[in-house]
Amino acid sequence: MREVAIIGIGMIRFGELWEKSLRDMCVEASLNCFKDAGTDRVDSITVGCMSSGLFTGQEHLSSLVPDYLGKINTPASRVESACASGGLAVRTAFLEVASGISDYALAVGVEKMTDVSVNEATYALATASDRDYEAFHGITFPGLYAMLAKAHMDRYGTTREQLAEVAVKNHANGVLNPYAQFPFPVTRETVMNSTMIADPLRLLDCSPITDGAAAVLLTTETEAKRLKKNPVVGITGIGMGTDTIALSQRKDILRLDAIDHAVRRALKMAGKKIGDIDFAEVHDCFTIAEILVVETMGIVDQGKGGPATIDGLTALTGKFPVNPSGGLKAKGHPVGASGVAQICEAVEQLRGNAGKRQIDNARSGITQNMGGSGGSCVCHVLEVK
Amino acid sequence: MNVPKHWRESPQRYRMEAGKCRKCERIFFPGRLVCPECGHTGFDMVKLSGKGKLHTFTVIRTAPSGFTDFAPYAVGIVELDEGIRILGQITDCDPDSLQTGDRLTSKFRRMNDEGKTGMIMYSYKFVPDNGI
Numbered sequence: 001m002r003e004v005a006i007i008g009i010g011m012i013r014f015g016e017l018w019e020k021s022l023r024d025m026c027v028e029a030s031l032n033c034f035k036d037a038g039t040d041r042v043d044s045i046t047v048g049c050m051s052s053g054l055f056t057g058q059e060h061l062s063s064l065v066p067d068y069l070g071k072i073n074t075p076a077s078r079v080e081s082a083c084a085s086g087g088l089a090v091r092t093a094f095l096e097v098a099s100g101i102s103d104y105a106l107a108v109g110v111e112k113m114t115d116v117s118v119n120e121a122t123y124a125l126a127t128a129s130d131r132d133y134e135a136f137h138g139i140t141f142p143g144l145y146a147m148l149a150k151a152h153m154d155r156y157g158t159t160r161e162q163l164a165e166v167a168v169k170n171h172a173n174g175v176l177n178p179y180a181q182f183p184f185p186v187t188r189e190t191v192m193n194s195t196m197i198a199d200p201l202r203l204l205d206c207s208p209i210t211d212g213a214a215a216v217l218l219t220t221e222t223e224a225k226r227l228k229k230n231p232v233v234g235i236t237g238i239g240m241g242t243d244t245i246a247l248s249q250r251k252d253i254l255r256l257d258a259i260d261h262a263v264r265r266a267l268k269m270a271g272k273k274i275g276d277i278d279f280a281e282v283h284d285c286f287t288i289a290e291i292l293v294v295e296t297m298g299i300v301d302q303g304k305g306g307p308a309t310i311d312g313l314t315a316l317t318g319k320f321p322v323n324p325s326g327g328l329k330a331k332g333h334p335v336g337a338s339g340v341a342q343i344c345e346a347v348e349q350l351r352g353n354a355g356k357r358q359i360d361n362a363r364s365g366i367t368q369n370m371g372g373s374g375g376s377c378v379c380h381v382l383e384v385k
Numbered sequence: 386m387n388v389p390k391h392w393r394e395s396p397q398r399y400r401m402e403a404g405k406c407r408k409c410e411r412i413f414f415p416g417r418l419v420c421p422e423c424g425h426t427g428f429d430m431v432k433l434s435g436k437g438k439l440h441t442f443t444v445i446r447t448a449p450s451g452f453t454d455f456a457p458y459a460v461g462i463v464e465l466d467e468g469i470r471i472l473g474q475i476t477d478c479d480p481d482s483l484q485t486g487d488r489l490t491s492k493f494r495r496m497n498d499e500g501k502t503g504m505i506m507y508s509y510k511f512v513p514d515n516g517i
Contacts, residue, residue, distance in 0.1 A: 122449040137474055
């Protein structure tokens, strides 16, 4: 297996991009990525997208993206693992390069979510749950995470203030990110007084509906060192895990086994422990999700995610910064793009290019991208080479 | 939703029929072809009691398409006396008075419809034993 490095990253600013189509966003992010890499060589393309069919009526992205990118005749595939589709696209591109099938593999994550109404978008997102036994009963994604929040509050005494602090922290980071959809600060009071969506989660506990795309170009570490365009950042560990699609079927709903497996596998491959890692980009689709994930990853003990957030452990200047980009919460959550955007942020940090949100001496980072209520999870460990 | 898509789930939705593994005796709802615990592929049908207690719940205020007329409504994960958990709506109650651990019983109820000329869908919902 060949060592894999990231030579290019490309983002577009996330938001309600009414003037941009699905194909425009994919192409813009990819062109930004080529510019960053200093090359547009591509041997294969993997598109991560959750539901272009329900959101826009367009499938067959394995033709659309190479076509409009000016890369006709390039092998391409579209991968889907709900909100982990972006992470899965990076994983697939990694396997292309590591296996020797491609020397240059492009991963593009995309979601165009604002061409439908909020209720239709809520329906489309709910298809990531068990359609016949969860969504059929009228549960939504905020609803599934709300039930996790309620259970976490019942078992560990997690408070409304602790949940709100996750949003406060991530918005504070998002202010410093030029690609963020919501680059403004929020207070605990604003979060706790925002509209109730699914008790106990309120509007500002939820990541938004977002249009966006992100791209990364992977090649071998040897090739990246030869090019000398950018500081070389390698992907030294990859991990994926899966769990029951229905939340109710898990032996303990507060144990996110898919995340546990994905994190362990990625760290084992990289030969690291979580304590060796300098920062994390995690899947904070809801405030409670970040608390559950930092506990499952072993950044804090079970049940301590809330107090640790209040204590500033996961803040930009804390001992273990989590979501320096602003996370899904403030940066926005175009579902298929989020996993790729996490990689873009990790590379910015490891190159030392993250500007005002730069973490001092960042040498290694981990990304965690999950689908549904934790039915699938993809992790990557990135290191400066 | 077309007719077969709902019809084929009717044993589960109308009668709460579950599958019990012939080897390890674990119960799964809905039924499966492969036991995730022991890998066995033989199952017997068992009917669930529909009685249990509330494990966790929420009140949906922003509803998906097809449910907007019902909001706010409660949805919970119910731990049945058989030891398995099942997700469903909790109805005939004030959602704000629900508490974790409340005893519930399943009832056969109208879920929603596909408009004035479409199919009407029915399924189980849960009602608190202590009444409204």
